[in-house]
């Protein structure tokens with residue numbers, strides 16, 4: 001099983017502390033490391049043979065992209081990004097998942113071109129340092145803030161019988 005499938009399995013069992021919200025095509029989770037404060041991931045629900053956006057059927061592809069954009073907007077509002085960065089990589093874990101980074105002036109200093117450049121110009125060992133893991137209280141507050149913004153953009157579906 002891949003790392004992303006493992007995390008989704010934890011969500012389904014109710015034991016993933018980073019889980020924020022389930023949408024139609026994926027799951028919203030707070031990133032394990034928070035050098036880029038508000039770093040969030042949007043995990044596509046299925047794996048199997050689907051490892052590229054172009055493998056998705058047209059409806060699913062559009063929905064996945066639309067939901068990712070809404071998650072990015074919610075992240076930007078919740079955590080005050082100057083600019084959002086979007087990455088869909090997957091040479092390690094081919095399971096489709098978006099990395100959504102809120103960026104702020106000087107956040108990779110002293111690296112890059114005078115502190116400007118992509119997130120991966122910041123050294124990996126610093127980005128993934130244990131000190132960047134949110135403590136329980138911080139994680140809980142982050143989830144509440146993001147959840148509130150998501151609810152505003154994508155109201156949760158009600159199960160009420162009319």
Ligand SMILES: [Zn+2]
Nearest residue numbers: 002005047095
């Ligand atoms: Zn997977």
